[in-house]
Amino acid sequence: MNLRATLFATALVAALTTAASPAWAITYGSPDGNTHPEVGALIVDQAYSDGSWAYCSGTLIAPTVFVTAAHCGDPGQTTARVSFASRYRAGDTLYVGRYVPDPAYNKAQSDPHDIAVVVFDKPVRGITPARLPSAGLLDRLGADGSLRTATFTSAGYGSLAPVNGPGGKTYTYTDTRNQASGSFNALTGTWLRLSQNPATGDGGTCYGDSGGPDFLGGRDSDLLVATTITGDTACRATNVDYRLDTASARQFLGRFVALP
Numbered sequence: 001m002n003l004r005a006t007l008f009a010t011a012l013v014a015a016l017t018t019a020a021s022p023a024w025a026i027t028y029g030s031p032d033g034n035t036h037p038e039v040g041a042l043i044v045d046q047a048y049s050d051g052s053w054a055y056c057s058g059t060l061i062a063p064t065v066f067v068t069a070a071h072c073g074d075p076g077q078t079t080a081r082v083s084f085a086s087r088y089r090a091g092d093t094l095y096v097g098r099y100v101p102d103p104a105y106n107k108a109q110s111d112p113h114d115i116a117v118v119v120f121d122k123p124v125r126g127i128t129p130a131r132l133p134s135a136g137l138l139d140r141l142g143a144d145g146s147l148r149t150a151t152f153t154s155a156g157y158g159s160l161a162p163v164n165g166p167g168g169k170t171y172t173y174t175d176t177r178n179q180a181s182g183s184f185n186a187l188t189g190t191w192l193r194l195s196q197n198p199a200t201g202d203g204g205t206c207y208g209d210s211g212g213p214d215f216l217g218g219r220d221s222d223l224l225v226a227t228t229i230t231g232d233t234a235c236r237a238t239n240v241d242y243r244l245d246t247a248s249a250r251q252f253l254g255r256f257v258a259l260p
Contacts, residue, residue: 028203029180041157057156057212063123068211070101158208206235
């Protein structure tokens with residue numbers, strides 16, 4: 001495990017000690033370029049030996065509001081720095097804001113409150129925020145069968161697909177915004193599960209993409225229906241995502257943005 005993965009393990013120990021393992025990176029995808037300029041990276045204060053800076057992902061949902069995962073923050077954290085560069089480099093513009101996790105978050109992997117926002121003092125100019133879903137959208141699509149054939153697009157700044165080698169897997173970080181398409185797996189009251197199995201043509205998330213978006217639709221979609229939370233350690237099977245159309249998510253987000 002490299003230094004960035006160690007940073008995640010230290011900051012997110014509550015998540016790592018549960019039954020499922022966290023999934024934080026785009027796998028079997030491609031560079032996003034400027035397709036989703038509203039997707040940004042949370043930036044650490046210093047670089048590590050692999051040259052990496054981004055440690056989690058998220059999405060602009062209003063000119064002053066950026067949504068991510070609560071487990072991307074440290075205890076007592078009050079501010080966060082965000083870059084919207086398609087590939088982050090030292091010196092790129094950073095937007096500093098107030099980091100606000102859901103107060104009900106209790107650091108459990110299955111916690112239905114693993115959501116946070118970064119609230120900027122000034123609007124982010126030149127970037128159109130993503131659209132949020134209406135209440136119960138995924139339930140309605142599940143009821144009419146649409147979810148079974150739906151495409152979902154994940155985006156984030158995390159590791160590329162891990163490579164097997166002596167001593168285990170190697171994770172590669174480029175601080176580049178990537179995207180991948182996955183297919184529907186399952187829906188619960190809190191979670192959206194997506195297939196990211198490359199054997200079926202799917203891609204998804206891995207280390208570094210926590211808090212990043214899952215858009216309903218193809219590569220150009222801006223309809224943000226869930227955020228990446230966890231998955232399998234090999235980043236090859238399932239992307240487990242926090243639904244944003246539930247009453248719990250909407251109660252929290254409604255404190256900061258107007259909801260559809």
